[in-house]
Amino acid sequence: MNNLFVYCEVEDGVVADVSLELLTKGRSLANELKCQLEAVIIGAGLKETEKQVIPYGTDVVHIIDDPRLAPYTTAPHASVLIKLFQEEKPQIALMGATPIGRDLGPRVSSALHSGLTADCTSLEIGDHEDKKAGKIYKNLLYQIRPAFGGNIIAWIINPDCRPQMATVREGVMRKQIINENYPSKINRLEVSKYVSDTDFAVQIIERHLEKRKVNIKGASIVVAGGYGVGSKENFKLLYELANVLGAEVGASRAAVDAGYADHERQIGQTGITVRPKLYIACGISGQVQHRAGMEESAQIISINTDPDAPINSLADYVITGDISEIIPKMIRYYKQNTK
Amino acid sequence: MKGLKIIVLAKQVPDTRNVGKDAMKADGTVNRAVLPAIFNPEDLNALELALRVKDTIPGTTVTILTMGPGRAAEIIREGLYRGADGGILLTDRAFAGSDTLATSYALSQTIKEMGKFDLIIAGRQAIDGDTAQVGPQVAEKLGINQITYVEEILQLEKSGIKVRRRLDNGVETVKAPLPILLTVNSSAPDCRSRNAKLLMKYKHARTVTERQDAAEDYLFLYDSRPFLNIQEMTVSMIQSEPDQLGLTGSPTKVKRIENVILQAKDAKRLTAADEGINDLMKELIDSHVIG
Numbered sequence: 001m002n003n004l005f006v007y008c009e010v011e012d013g014v015v016a017d018v019s020l021e022l023l024t025k026g027r028s029l030a031n032e033l034k035c036q037l038e039a040v041i042i043g044a045g046l047k048e049t050e051k052q053v054i055p056y057g058t059d060v061v062h063i064i065d066d067p068r069l070a071p072y073t074t075a076p077h078a079s080v081l082i083k084l085f086q087e088e089k090p091q092i093a094l095m096g097a098t099p100i101g102r103d104l105g106p107r108v109s110s111a112l113h114s115g116l117t118a119d120c121t122s123l124e125i126g127d128h129e130d131k132k133a134g135k136i137y138k139n140l141l142y143q144i145r146p147a148f149g150g151n152i153i154a155w156i157i158n159p160d161c162r163p164q165m166a167t168v169r170e171g172v173m174r175k176q177i178i179n180e181n182y183p184s185k186i187n188r189l190e191v192s193k194y195v196s197d198t199d200f201a202v203q204i205i206e207r208h209l210e211k212r213k214v215n216i217k218g219a220s221i222v223v224a225g226g227y228g229v230g231s232k233e234n235f236k237l238l239y240e241l242a243n244v245l246g247a248e249v250g251a252s253r254a255a256v257d258a259g260y261a262d263h264e265r266q267i268g269q270t271g272i273t274v275r276p277k278l279y280i281a282c283g284i285s286g287q288v289q290h291r292a293g294m295e296e297s298a299q300i301i302s303i304n305t306d307p308d309a310p311i312n313s314l315a316d317y318v319i320t321g322d323i324s325e326i327i328p329k330m331i332r333y334y335k336q337n338t339k
Numbered sequence: 340m341k342g343l344k345i346i347v348l349a350k351q352v353p354d355t356r357n358v359g360k361d362a363m364k365a366d367g368t369v370n371r372a373v374l375p376a377i378f379n380p381e382d383l384n385a386l387e388l389a390l391r392v393k394d395t396i397p398g399t400t401v402t403i404l405t406m407g408p409g410r411a412a413e414i415i416r417e418g419l420y421r422g423a424d425g426g427i428l429l430t431d432r433a434f435a436g437s438d439t440l441a442t443s444y445a446l447s448q449t450i451k452e453m454g455k456f457d458l459i460i461a462g463r464q465a466i467d468g469d470t471a472q473v474g475p476q477v478a479e480k481l482g483i484n485q486i487t488y489v490e491e492i493l494q495l496e497k498s499g500i501k502v503r504r505r506l507d508n509g510v511e512t513v514k515a516p517l518p519i520l521l522t523v524n525s526s527a528p529d530c531r532s533r534n535a536k537l538l539m540k541y542k543h544a545r546t547v548t549e550r551q552d553a554a555e556d557y558l559f560l561y562d563s564r565p566f567l568n569i570q571e572m573t574v575s576m577i578q579s580e581p582d583q584l585g586l587t588g589s590p591t592k593v594k595r596i597e598n599v600i601l602q603a604k605d606a607k608r609l610t611a612a613d614e615g616i617n618d619l620m621k622e623l624i625d626s627h628v629i630g
Contacts, residue, residue: 073513074475074485099506103487106472110443110479115590118470128594142594148353148467152596161590202484202515205501209509221629245629264507270469278628299628301619302606312606317619321611329613333620338630 001088003036003060004029005163007081007095007104008053010043010070011209015052018096018170025123025173026094027057032125033139035091036060040084042077044070054184055177064189068200071207072100075199078107083194085112090163092141094123097167109165115158116165117143119269121172121292128157135159141166146269150288171217171273172292214248214264221247221278224267224294227254228283228304229323235260237327238282244331250274252290268293282323286311303327340497342398343517345389346450348461348477349382349403349418351411378414381462383530385523388492389460390422390531396495400424402453406434406445412546415569419541420533426569427453428546433574436586439468443476444588448577450481458500459520463488474522485520486513490527546571 006026008019023039030037036059041049043065050061064080077100085093085108093108095101097119109116122144128137140157141164147154158164216222223242225235235249242249251261253268267274269289279297284290286302286309294300295314302315303326312318319326353374386403393399403418403426405411415426429449437445450456459478464471471487478485486502490510494501499516505526543557546569550561561567574584582588609615624630 074487078479099488102471103475103485106439106470106475107479107485109472109590110440110476113440113590115438115440116470116472117591118468118472143591147596152598154596155594156591157594158590159592202486202513202519204511204513206512207509208511209506212508278623299623307608313604315606316604317609318606319609319611319616319619325611326616329611329616330620333613333617334624334629337617337621337624 002091003038003088004033004092005038005040005085005088005090005094006058007093007101008039008041009072009096009098009100010041010046010049013045013047013049015041015049016096016098016170017175018098018101018168020053020056020175021170021173022094022096022168023053023056023058024175025168026092027178029092029123029125029141030057030059033091038062038088038090040064040081042069042080044068050184050186054182055180056175057178057182058184060185060187062187062189064191064194066191066195069191069195071204073200073202073204074103074107075202076195077104078111079196079199080189080194081108082111084189085163093163093165095165095167097169101167105165105167112161112163114161114163114165115156116167117145117156118167120145120166120168121269123166123168128159130159140164146288146292150269150290153288169269169271169273212264216248216250216265216267216272216274219248219274220276221245221280222250222267222274222276222294222297223247223280223282224250224252224284225255225260225282226252226284226290227258227260228285228306229255229260230283232260234324237323241280241327241331244334247276247278247280250294252284252287254285281311281315282327284311285309286314340396340495342396342400343392343457343495344455345392345399345401345458345460346453346456347382347386347389347401347403347418347423348446348459348474349386349405349414350379350462350465351376351405351407351414352379352465352467376410376413378417379462379465381464381523381525382414383462384525384527385460385462385521386418386421386423387528387530388489388521388523389458391528392458392492392495393422402426404429404446404449404453406430406437406442406449409546409548412549412569412571416541416544417533419544420538421531422534422537425566427572428569429572429577430548431574433581433584436589437584438589438591439470439472440476440590441584441586441588443473443480444583445574445577445579446473447477447480448579449572450477452572452577457517459483459518461520461522463522463524471522474520478520481520483518483520484515485522486515487522488524489521490524492521541567543567544569
């Protein structure tokens, strides 16, 4: 009762990184709240899957295993969580801000009448005083996210409804194993108690999933372009520089929306979070949602025609000028100096 | 197959790309009055999918449902110009400050007043919040299934619907019985543009509140042409529990907001001049950041 739950996504028997990252964050929040960390794994053929989550400090692993529960469809997974949450009354429930988490989270929060905050970039524990009602709430979950076009950062709380629910994008939190043999309890749930036949009305006929082609999250250097790059054609310059430096190419949301780069390259609150050794921002103005996805980069170079672009405030090096002039020079002098 | 009854959920959103300093009120909610407002982009994709059903299945009707202030009637007119058959504006002070859950409650209670439907189609998410929560929450409150991230309706029969979903890493083909709620991605076809004839037909379409400000010359129109009446609904016209509405009915509260203020680092400043870039590359190579 009153513990912290993480819904774990599984694809082909592998627990998603975002779930492990949330377990890591969940562990530290649970320590602060002096409560337990519990994982929920719903799927098919879950042989020893619990071993993937226990090392992150999971006190209880709830497992529900049935051939019909994978691949993911909304209703059966929602039914399991709704019923389980009604029984266990968690104070906090976290899930990935993935296509699955964003499909499942709202359904569960609606059924339980609990608040849900999407795409949090930070989670903290803190108190809240409701002056009007003269009430003090202890140890609430602060769900922190940029809002409203990135012009503000909002601290969202759910004072009265439980669980306090939040989704977080992959890469925002860091995963960290604390003990391979962490003492953990396994709770296998009986399928028929949680799922009914009517939950399977929506059927998947065909699936074509591709392994991710780009690995921006793991890249030690990222060359990223924004709307200021100007065209898909100009983006080729970024690929040339990335190629020479052994980097990956990323993009801001504005560049993705403009069609300059694919969605899978999007960096920021609603994309990927990166922490490379070097981040080269080309023609990126630096809205707060973008910065949320790259501000922990070790070194940042900003190339922008606007000397006052907001991103420059994060940068270690600010180059004022046109990328079509500057990037070829960077390539040339890199080659000259590494010969 | 006989015509279907389709409801399109749409939202008028502030154009978040053009936000000024006074965009937020002291209580942390949005000051919509000062912002340019547009038809939420993915709701236009949703409208297009609905209109395509109407194109292929005669007798299908498409009704836009939106919740918002009076001026949100603008997006209903936009929808009428593109082929929707009608629209409902749900507007009342009682809904002010609603989070996604209170919004979903108000919308679902309104849908219950609208009678039987076959399909509800909504944009995946609105650009002012990017939460993608209202669609699934409305489906849950109506006790129907949902299919999210739809980009195409492949087949539609009495027995059910077959759609293609676009996920981050691929596509899925899914079938389900009706009624159902779909949320639509921006990868779906763009919405058709305004139709000149429909623009002529509906340009004087108004809600009852708007009519109070309309030029007197046109007032006679609304009796003789009922299609020019955009239906306006208030809280008194739906069944609702007051504690489920607006700020009170919203489990999430804004504790505080902070304007984003940037503290500049002490950056090295360069131009496109060769010497500076040469030095920079040397420095990065020497410190093993690159190379």
